[in-house]
Amino acid sequence: MLLAIDCGNTNTVFSIWDGEKFLCTLRTSTHHARTADAYFTWFSTLIKHYGIETDITDVIISSTVPRVVFNLRVFADRFFNCRPLVVGRPECALPTEPRVDEGTIVGPDRLVNTAGAFERHGGDLIVVDFGTATTFDVVSADGAYIGGVIAPGVNLSLEALHNAAAALPHVDIAKPQSVIGTNTVACIQSGIFWGYVGLVREICDRIKAERERPMKIIATGGLAPLFQQSVELFDSFEDDLTMHGLTVIHNYNKEIAA
Ligand SMILES: Nc1ncnc2c1ncn2[C@@H]1O[C@H](COP(=O)(O)OP(=O)(O)O)[C@@H](O)[C@H]1O
Ligand SMILES: CC(C)(COP(=O)(O)O)[C@@H](O)C(=O)NCCC(=O)O
Numbered sequence: 164m165l166l167a168i169d170c171g172n173t174n175t176v177f178s179i180w181d182g183e184k185f186l187c188t189l190r191t192s193t194h195h196a197r198t199a200d201a202y203f204t205w206f207s208t209l210i211k212h213y214g215i216e217t218d219i220t221d222v223i224i225s226s227t228v229p230r231v232v233f234n235l236r237v238f239a240d241r242f243f244n245c246r247p248l249v250v251g252r253p254e255c256a257l258p259t260e261p262r263v264d265e266g267t268i269v270g271p272d273r274l275v276n277t278a279g280a281f282e283r284h285g286g287d288l289i290v291v292d293f294g295t296a297t298t299f300d301v302v303s304a305d306g307a308y309i310g311g312v313i314a315p316g317v318n319l320s321l322e323a324l325h326n327a328a329a330a331l332p333h334v335d336i337a338k339p340q341s342v343i344g345t346n347t348v349a350c351i352q353s354g355i356f357w358g359y360v361g362l363v364r365e366i367c368d369r370i371k372a373e374r375e376r377p378m379k380i381i382a383t384g385g386l387a388p389l390f391q392q393s394v395e396l397f398d399s400f401e402d403d404l405t406m407h408g409l410t411v412i413h414n415y416n417k418e419i420a421a
């Protein structure tokens with residue numbers, strides 16, 4: 164069984180696979196100080212709760228927070244007696260190598276999204292991931308990550324307004340009734356919601372123009388459905404894209420090792 168771990172700046176998600184069969188997803192917040200023992204206590208409590216029989220033999224990790232990798236490695240080693248594959252490390256091969264400036268370290272989540280999206284859709288893609296940051300990953304015709312765009316995340320932008328302006332409350336994102344807000348909350352929601360619609364549209368249009376070809380836009384991350392339901396921005400929404408990408412990279416490494 165495979166344990167795939169996607170550690171973002173906000174949330175860490177574990178998913179368990181029995182071959183191609185998906186078993187379950189477990190989610191916790193990301194804390195670099197969480198120990199291997201603490202991961203196991205949390206993991207085994209939930210597994211027991213769901214009544215799942217697990218026999219983990221392989222672990223793959225993608226982490227945008229470098230400091231958590233040490234404890235996750237110890238977790239894999241101590242409790243499953245296995246050496247995890249860590250995306251971005253030289254020993255973890257990618258189906259197609261990224262084409263970026265020399266010395267650039269691409270976020271592993273972006274490499275994983277690229278692999279997952281290419282396996283499902285083929286090439287010429289823009290993957291938009293609404294995480295802590297909102298990232299755009301450009302995937303070439305042959306499945307390589309060839310660069311992209313990083314913008315502040317939706318919740319990060321809302322938080323920044325609240326932190327910097329004494330009179331602005333914490334606001335949860337929602338589609339506002341109208342563009343012109345008639346109260347503070349509605350004004351903020353309008354600024355962020357329509358601002359993001361514009362940001363996504365403009366960036367995708369410019370990427371397509373720069374690449375001089377049609378491209379499919381694939382969205383992932385918790386907040387993608389909000390935008391997808393309200394305005395047609397994406398060709399597809401897939402909340403499991405990063406997890407799927409992890410299984411693709413894991414299978415690829417198994418194949419080349421065989
Ligand atoms: N369904 C949702 N509704 C509202 N906010 C969400 C939802 N899912 C995730 N979020 C928020 O979106 C942000 C990004 O979450 P996530 O995709 O887990 O980020 P990361 O991968 O960077 O850890 C976080 O602030 C999280 O709290
Ligand atoms: C851009 C990111 C912060 C997004 O990760 P997230 O915040 O969604 O966890 C992450 O991919 C990252 O740290 N990237 C390194 C720089 C790069 O990808 O070019």
Ligand SMILES: [K+]
Nearest residue numbers: 171272292294
């Ligand atoms: K992410």
